Amino acid sequence: MQAMMEKRAKELLADGTVNRVLGWSAGEFPYDITPAVFETAKELEDAFVYNDFCAANLSKYLVKESRKEGKILVFLKPCDTYSFNQLLAEHRILRENIYVIGVPCYGKADVEKLKAMGIEGITGIVMQNGTYTVETVYGDQTVKAADAMAERCLSCKSKKHVVYDELLGDEGEVDADCNRFDMVEKLEAMTPDERFAFWRGELSRCIRCNACRNVCPACTCEQCVFDNPNSGVSQKAAVTSFEENLFHIIRAFHVAGRCTDCGECSRVCPQHIPLHLLNRKFIKDINEFYGDYQAGADPEAKPPLGTYDKADREAGEGGRH
Amino acid sequence: MQRIGVFVCHCGTNIAGTVDVVAVAKALGQEPGVVFSTEYQYMCSESGQQLMRAAIREHKLTGVVVCSCSPRMHEATFRKAAALEGVNPYMVEIANIREHVSWIHKDMAEATEKAVILGRAAIAKVHLNAPLQAGESPVTKRALVIGGGIAGIQTALDIAEAGFEVDIVEKSPTIGGKMAQLDKTFPTLDCAACILTPKMVDAAQNEKINIFAYSELESVKGYIGNFKAQIRRKARFVDETKCTGCGICTEKCPQKKVPNEFNMGLDNRRAIYIPFAQAVPKVATIDANYCTMMKTGKCGICSKVCGTGAIDYTQKDTVIEREYGAIVVATGFNPIDAKVYNEYGYMDSPDVVTSLELERLMNAAGPTNGTLLRPSDKTHPHTIVFVQCVGSRCDETDERGKPYCSKICCMYTAKHAMLIREKYPDTDVYVFYIDVRTPGKNFDEFYRRAVEQYGVHYIKGQVGKVVEQNGKLHVQASDLLANEQLHIDADLVVLATAIEPDKTARSLGTMLTASMDTNDFFTEAHPKLRPVESPTAGIFLSGVCQGPKDIPETVSQASACAAKVIGVLAKDKLTCNPCVAHSDELLCNGCSSCEKVCPYGAISYSDKEFRGPNRTTLIRRVASVNPAVCQGCGACTVACPSGAMDLKGFSNKQIMAEVDAICK
Amino acid sequence: MSHGNNAAEQVLRSSGVDVRKCMRCGKCTATCPAFDEMEYHPHQFVYMVEKGEIDKLAASPSIYKCLSCFACVERCPRGVEPAKLVEAVRLAVIRKQGMNHLATDAIPALLDEEMPQQALVSALRKYSK
Amino acid sequence: MQVNEYKPKIVAFCCNWCSYAGADGAGSARLAYPAEVKIIRVPCSCRVNPMFILRAFQRGADGVIIAGCHPGDCHYTSGNYFTRRRMALLFSMLDYLGIERERTRVEWISAAEGAKFSKTMSEFAATVASLGENKRLEDLRCKQ
Structure with a gap:
C-alpha cells in the first residue's frame, strides 16, 4: 500500500494536480510516526510511510494547509474522512484546494500494547489476516491483531470512506454493531458515587498539556476559550479538581454534535485518560434523545445542537441511569 | 474604574418594611467603585430622580445601580433620568429588591442580606457595562388586524382614521363576528345589527382598509415595525370582483340541507351562500363540503344563473405576502360546547338551547323571524328557565369548565328575560344564579328592572338536572334562600355557557410568540398599565382575545389598541434594542x-x-x-x-x- | 360562628373537604335525589360544617338519609364534595357509638335481587365505620 | 430558627419575558420562596452558557436552575428549544460524571405563573438542601 500511495503521490505532484502531499513520515523510531507535508518526490522517497502505526488523523492539518497557495494531496483513512466532512460542513477547510485519496485501514496497532507484551526493537509492522507481523531488530514476531490493536480501532464504527477524490485499495463497510458504547453503558450502570470516583481517578491525572485539544479535528478555534484571557474561563493549568473537570466538560460540550468519534484525544493523551468516553457519552445521548446522528457522515445534515424538535424530551427527563 | 452611585428605594414601606434600606445603602457603599450610596423614599418620583441626577453631577458618576422594584417596572425611568445627565442609559442597572426580596421575605435580616447580595451583583455588572448606542429600524406603515369582529373593525377604523393603511384578516366569509349574530344589546336594548352594520360598511368603504375575508394567517415573521405575514386567501369559488351579491345563486342552489352556522345550526342554508343580508363583503361563497358540483361534478346551477359569470369551480387558495409595522390580535371568543353538560340535557332535547342560540331565535333575521318558538315543536314557550354560570367559575376539578367568570352572561340573561317578558307577558321566566354580577354603567339598574318591572323570577341556586318528560323539560333546582328543591316543568331551558377564546388563538399565539395564559387568553404586557399590548413588541390585543368583555368594553379596548398601533406607525424609525x-x-x-x-x-x-x-x-x-x-x-x-x-x-x-x- | 372547634376540625380532616371553596351555587342540592328526606341539604352541610355546627348535623337523620349516591360530588363545579362531609359526620357519630350498625356477615341475608348494587355499597358506607 | 442551619446557595437564571416576569408575579402576589434563591436576568434561557452553570458551582452555588418560557412560547420563537437540547445533554453529562443531577434543573414558567414560580423555587431549594453542600463541583479556593 505504501508503495502504491507513494507512486500516486509522485504522479500527482508531477502532473501539477497538487503541489504538496500531506501524509505520514517516520519519526525517531519507526513506530513514532508523525504527520508531514512533502513537497517533492525526493522528500517522499526519503520519509513517506504508511503502515499500521500511522494513526494520526490528517484532516485537521488541512485547516491551515488548505488555505495555502496551491492544491494539497491528503491521504485519509476511513475515520479521518468523517472529520474531513465535518470540517467541510463548518467551512474550516477549502475543498477546492484539496485532493483526497482514501486509503484503507484495518485497525492501527497500539505500540504501548506491543511493548507491554515484551516486544522490543520494533522496526516495522505488517498486518495480514488478523495478525500483526512485528518486525524487530531481533527478528519478526506475530501477534493477534485484536491483542495489539488500539482501543478505538477495536470498536471502529466505519471502514467506509465518506468522502474522497480517489480511492486506493479496498473499500470497507460501516459497522452498525461496533459496540463502541459498551464502556459508556458500563459507566452509566454504575452508581453516581462510583462514576464520580471513576472520573476523579481519570481526570485528576490531567496535566493540562492540551494535547487532546490540539489534536482534535473539532477543536479548530482560532483561539480557544481557555487561552483567551477575555473569555472568563481562561486557564493555563488546572489548579483544582474543579478546573480539571471544567476543561474537559466544556471541551466535550463544545464538540458535542460535532465530534466524529475519531478517538485522537485518547490516543494522544500522555496520561492515558479515556477522553473519548466523554465524547461518546454525548454521541450516545444525541442518538438516544434526538435520533441517530453521525457527525461527518453527511456534510449537509443538520447538527443536533443547531436544530430542535418541538417534541424533544425535557432536560433531565428520563430518570437516572 | 467606574464611578458608581447606588440608590436604594424604600418604595414607601413596600421595600423599607422588610428590608433595612439604610443598612443596604451602607453595605453597598463599601463596594469597590461605589463613590456614592444613598436611600430615598421613592426613587421613581420626580424628587427621587432629581436626587439621582444631582448625585450623578456632583460625584461625576459613570454608572448607576438602583435597588428598587423590578426592572420591568422602572428600568426605563431610571435610564432616562441618567441619560439626562449624560450617562449612557445602559450604564444603569437595577437590583430588584421589591418583587424578588421585600415582597416575598418576611424576616428583615434575611431580606436585607439578600438585598445587599442582589445590589452587589448589579454593581459587579455595571463595572463591566459599556455605553451602548441604540440603532434604528424603519417602520412599515401598515397594520394587520387579525379578526373582523367588532373589536377588529373598531381598531381598523381608528387606525385608518389616523391615515394608516390596515388589513383585516377574517377567517369566515364576512366580517361582523359575534356581534352580528346578536339581537339586542344591553343595557340600552338597541339592535346589534343597527349599530354594527354601519361600522362594517364604513370599514368596507374606507380606502385605507383592506378586508381579506375568508382568509387565514399562514405565517408571521419579523419584529415590530417590520413584520412579514403570509395570508391564505381561501378559495370561495366565486370571483369577489365579479359577484354583486344579488343572491340569485343562493336561492337557486338545490343543496338546501347545510346547517346554517350563522343561525347556530337552528336552520339550514344552501351550499352557496351569503351568511346574512348585511354581510361585508357581500359576496357568495361555495361550501365545497356540500356543493354537488364540487363533489360529483354534476350540477352547475349557480354558474348558470349567475349574471356576471362570477362562479369559478376551479378557484384555488392563494397565498399573499404583506408587510406590516404592527399586528393586532382580535380573534374573539366562542361559547363552550354545551354538549358536555349532559345533566342539562342539551343533547337530549332541542328545547335546551344556549344563550347564543336564543339570540338567533329572538332575532328578526333569525330562523323564526323573531318569533320566539321552541325548536322542537315550534310552539310558544310559556315557562322558560335560564341557567347561569354553565361552565364558568369551575375549579380545576371540573375539566368541563373554565375557572373564570365569563362576565357577559348576567347581563345578557337579564336582557333575554326582560325582552321575553316584554314581548310575551304570559311567559314565566326563571333565572337560576350563583351571583348576579352587574358592575357597569346602568347595569344594575337594568337587572333590577328585569326583576322589579318585568317580574322575572331570580332564584339563588343552581339547576341540578334537566330531563325531558312528556314534551316538557323537567327542571330540578334548588332555591337556597328558601331551602327548597324546586321542580319546574319548563318549555325552554337556556344555558348561559361560558365563553372561551377562539380555538385558533393558541396556534396564533405561538406564531406571533405572544404569550398566553392557561385559558388561552392573550397575556397583556402589564395587567393594569399596559392592557392592550402583548409583551411581544408590535403585537397588540383587542377585544375578548385578552379576556371576557362586553361590547362597550371591547370597543373602548379596540380604540385604545388602535391608539397604541398609531403610536408605532406614526414613527418613521424605531429605536432598536442595542443589546444585540x-x-x-x-x-x-x-x-x-x-x-x-x-x-x-x-x-x-x-x-x-x-x-x-x-x-x-x-x-x-x-x-x-x-x-x-x-x-x-x-x-x-x-x-x-x-x-x-x-x-x-x-x-x-x-x-x-x-x-x-x-x-x- | 364557632370556627375551629374540635368536632368540625375532625370532620374536615377525615373528609378532606375544603368547605371554603364552596361558592353557594346550590347545584349539589339541586341535584340531590334525597332532597325531600333530608333535613339538612348538601349545601347546608357545607355551610354548617364551615360554621362549626357539627352537633346539629350529627343529631339529624339526614346523615342516614343521604343515599351516598355522590351526585352532589359529581356535579359540584368547584370540587367541594358535600357527600364526603355527610359521611364524615356520620362516621364521627358511629365511631362514638363504638359499634357498626351493619356487619359484613349480615349482608347475605339481607340481599334482595331487586336491590341495586349501589344501595348495598351505600348501606355499607352508611352503617359501618 | 437554628443558628447553623444549612442554607444552600441557588442561582436561578430567568428569561426576561416569562420566568423573570413570573418571579415578579410571585412577588406581587406575595408568594414566598426561600431567600437562598437569587435570580439573574437573562434575555432568554438560551443565553445561558454551560460555562455560567459551572461557574456558579465553582463559586459556591449548590444548585442552578434555568427558567424560561414554555416550549412554543419563547419570545424569540425557538430559544427555549435550544436550551432544552443543550441542557438535556449537559445535565446528562454531569450525571455521567457522578455529579448529582438534582442540583441542576430546567423549568418552564410563564409570566402568568407566579404561583408556579414560587412553588418550583421552594421545591428546588428543598431538594438542593437535602443534597447538602456541593462537594463534587466545588473549587476549594472559592470557599471561605
Missing part, C-alpha cells in the same frame, strides 16, 4: 453554528482579510450580525464554541460577574 449580539472577528471560526440557531436570520458571513504571521494575509470566513434584525436572544452566543459571539448588555463576563457576586 456581535461577533469578534478575530475569534470567529466561520463555522456557521451561530447562523443555524438564529431565529431572525440576522447573521451573515463574509470572507475577510486578516494579518497572518510574517506579513502574510489570511482570508477567513467570519460572521457579522445585523443589529437591526438581531433581537438579542443570545442563542448564538452559546452555539459559538470559540466565544467569538457575545451579547451586548448581557455579556459572558457580565453574567459571570453576577454569578460570582451572588455566590460569594
Whole structure:
C-alpha cells in the first residue's frame, strides 16, 4: 500500500494536480510516526510511510494547509474522512484546494500494547489476516491483531470512506454493531458515587498539556476559550479538581454534535485518560434523545445542537441511569 | 474604574418594611467603585430622580445601580433620568429588591442580606457595562388586524382614521363576528345589527382598509415595525370582483340541507351562500363540503344563473405576502360546547338551547323571524328557565369548565328575560344564579328592572338536572334562600355557557410568540398599565382575545389598541434594542453554528482579510450580525464554541460577574 | 360562628373537604335525589360544617338519609364534595357509638335481587365505620 | 430558627419575558420562596452558557436552575428549544460524571405563573438542601 500511495503521490505532484502531499513520515523510531507535508518526490522517497502505526488523523492539518497557495494531496483513512466532512460542513477547510485519496485501514496497532507484551526493537509492522507481523531488530514476531490493536480501532464504527477524490485499495463497510458504547453503558450502570470516583481517578491525572485539544479535528478555534484571557474561563493549568473537570466538560460540550468519534484525544493523551468516553457519552445521548446522528457522515445534515424538535424530551427527563 | 452611585428605594414601606434600606445603602457603599450610596423614599418620583441626577453631577458618576422594584417596572425611568445627565442609559442597572426580596421575605435580616447580595451583583455588572448606542429600524406603515369582529373593525377604523393603511384578516366569509349574530344589546336594548352594520360598511368603504375575508394567517415573521405575514386567501369559488351579491345563486342552489352556522345550526342554508343580508363583503361563497358540483361534478346551477359569470369551480387558495409595522390580535371568543353538560340535557332535547342560540331565535333575521318558538315543536314557550354560570367559575376539578367568570352572561340573561317578558307577558321566566354580577354603567339598574318591572323570577341556586318528560323539560333546582328543591316543568331551558377564546388563538399565539395564559387568553404586557399590548413588541390585543368583555368594553379596548398601533406607525424609525449580539472577528471560526440557531436570520458571513504571521494575509470566513434584525436572544452566543459571539448588555463576563457576586 | 372547634376540625380532616371553596351555587342540592328526606341539604352541610355546627348535623337523620349516591360530588363545579362531609359526620357519630350498625356477615341475608348494587355499597358506607 | 442551619446557595437564571416576569408575579402576589434563591436576568434561557452553570458551582452555588418560557412560547420563537437540547445533554453529562443531577434543573414558567414560580423555587431549594453542600463541583479556593 505504501508503495502504491507513494507512486500516486509522485504522479500527482508531477502532473501539477497538487503541489504538496500531506501524509505520514517516520519519526525517531519507526513506530513514532508523525504527520508531514512533502513537497517533492525526493522528500517522499526519503520519509513517506504508511503502515499500521500511522494513526494520526490528517484532516485537521488541512485547516491551515488548505488555505495555502496551491492544491494539497491528503491521504485519509476511513475515520479521518468523517472529520474531513465535518470540517467541510463548518467551512474550516477549502475543498477546492484539496485532493483526497482514501486509503484503507484495518485497525492501527497500539505500540504501548506491543511493548507491554515484551516486544522490543520494533522496526516495522505488517498486518495480514488478523495478525500483526512485528518486525524487530531481533527478528519478526506475530501477534493477534485484536491483542495489539488500539482501543478505538477495536470498536471502529466505519471502514467506509465518506468522502474522497480517489480511492486506493479496498473499500470497507460501516459497522452498525461496533459496540463502541459498551464502556459508556458500563459507566452509566454504575452508581453516581462510583462514576464520580471513576472520573476523579481519570481526570485528576490531567496535566493540562492540551494535547487532546490540539489534536482534535473539532477543536479548530482560532483561539480557544481557555487561552483567551477575555473569555472568563481562561486557564493555563488546572489548579483544582474543579478546573480539571471544567476543561474537559466544556471541551466535550463544545464538540458535542460535532465530534466524529475519531478517538485522537485518547490516543494522544500522555496520561492515558479515556477522553473519548466523554465524547461518546454525548454521541450516545444525541442518538438516544434526538435520533441517530453521525457527525461527518453527511456534510449537509443538520447538527443536533443547531436544530430542535418541538417534541424533544425535557432536560433531565428520563430518570437516572 | 467606574464611578458608581447606588440608590436604594424604600418604595414607601413596600421595600423599607422588610428590608433595612439604610443598612443596604451602607453595605453597598463599601463596594469597590461605589463613590456614592444613598436611600430615598421613592426613587421613581420626580424628587427621587432629581436626587439621582444631582448625585450623578456632583460625584461625576459613570454608572448607576438602583435597588428598587423590578426592572420591568422602572428600568426605563431610571435610564432616562441618567441619560439626562449624560450617562449612557445602559450604564444603569437595577437590583430588584421589591418583587424578588421585600415582597416575598418576611424576616428583615434575611431580606436585607439578600438585598445587599442582589445590589452587589448589579454593581459587579455595571463595572463591566459599556455605553451602548441604540440603532434604528424603519417602520412599515401598515397594520394587520387579525379578526373582523367588532373589536377588529373598531381598531381598523381608528387606525385608518389616523391615515394608516390596515388589513383585516377574517377567517369566515364576512366580517361582523359575534356581534352580528346578536339581537339586542344591553343595557340600552338597541339592535346589534343597527349599530354594527354601519361600522362594517364604513370599514368596507374606507380606502385605507383592506378586508381579506375568508382568509387565514399562514405565517408571521419579523419584529415590530417590520413584520412579514403570509395570508391564505381561501378559495370561495366565486370571483369577489365579479359577484354583486344579488343572491340569485343562493336561492337557486338545490343543496338546501347545510346547517346554517350563522343561525347556530337552528336552520339550514344552501351550499352557496351569503351568511346574512348585511354581510361585508357581500359576496357568495361555495361550501365545497356540500356543493354537488364540487363533489360529483354534476350540477352547475349557480354558474348558470349567475349574471356576471362570477362562479369559478376551479378557484384555488392563494397565498399573499404583506408587510406590516404592527399586528393586532382580535380573534374573539366562542361559547363552550354545551354538549358536555349532559345533566342539562342539551343533547337530549332541542328545547335546551344556549344563550347564543336564543339570540338567533329572538332575532328578526333569525330562523323564526323573531318569533320566539321552541325548536322542537315550534310552539310558544310559556315557562322558560335560564341557567347561569354553565361552565364558568369551575375549579380545576371540573375539566368541563373554565375557572373564570365569563362576565357577559348576567347581563345578557337579564336582557333575554326582560325582552321575553316584554314581548310575551304570559311567559314565566326563571333565572337560576350563583351571583348576579352587574358592575357597569346602568347595569344594575337594568337587572333590577328585569326583576322589579318585568317580574322575572331570580332564584339563588343552581339547576341540578334537566330531563325531558312528556314534551316538557323537567327542571330540578334548588332555591337556597328558601331551602327548597324546586321542580319546574319548563318549555325552554337556556344555558348561559361560558365563553372561551377562539380555538385558533393558541396556534396564533405561538406564531406571533405572544404569550398566553392557561385559558388561552392573550397575556397583556402589564395587567393594569399596559392592557392592550402583548409583551411581544408590535403585537397588540383587542377585544375578548385578552379576556371576557362586553361590547362597550371591547370597543373602548379596540380604540385604545388602535391608539397604541398609531403610536408605532406614526414613527418613521424605531429605536432598536442595542443589546444585540456581535461577533469578534478575530475569534470567529466561520463555522456557521451561530447562523443555524438564529431565529431572525440576522447573521451573515463574509470572507475577510486578516494579518497572518510574517506579513502574510489570511482570508477567513467570519460572521457579522445585523443589529437591526438581531433581537438579542443570545442563542448564538452559546452555539459559538470559540466565544467569538457575545451579547451586548448581557455579556459572558457580565453574567459571570453576577454569578460570582451572588455566590460569594 | 364557632370556627375551629374540635368536632368540625375532625370532620374536615377525615373528609378532606375544603368547605371554603364552596361558592353557594346550590347545584349539589339541586341535584340531590334525597332532597325531600333530608333535613339538612348538601349545601347546608357545607355551610354548617364551615360554621362549626357539627352537633346539629350529627343529631339529624339526614346523615342516614343521604343515599351516598355522590351526585352532589359529581356535579359540584368547584370540587367541594358535600357527600364526603355527610359521611364524615356520620362516621364521627358511629365511631362514638363504638359499634357498626351493619356487619359484613349480615349482608347475605339481607340481599334482595331487586336491590341495586349501589344501595348495598351505600348501606355499607352508611352503617359501618 | 437554628443558628447553623444549612442554607444552600441557588442561582436561578430567568428569561426576561416569562420566568423573570413570573418571579415578579410571585412577588406581587406575595408568594414566598426561600431567600437562598437569587435570580439573574437573562434575555432568554438560551443565553445561558454551560460555562455560567459551572461557574456558579465553582463559586459556591449548590444548585442552578434555568427558567424560561414554555416550549412554543419563547419570545424569540425557538430559544427555549435550544436550551432544552443543550441542557438535556449537559445535565446528562454531569450525571455521567457522578455529579448529582438534582442540583441542576430546567423549568418552564410563564409570566402568568407566579404561583408556579414560587412553588418550583421552594421545591428546588428543598431538594438542593437535602443534597447538602456541593462537594463534587466545588473549587476549594472559592470557599471561605
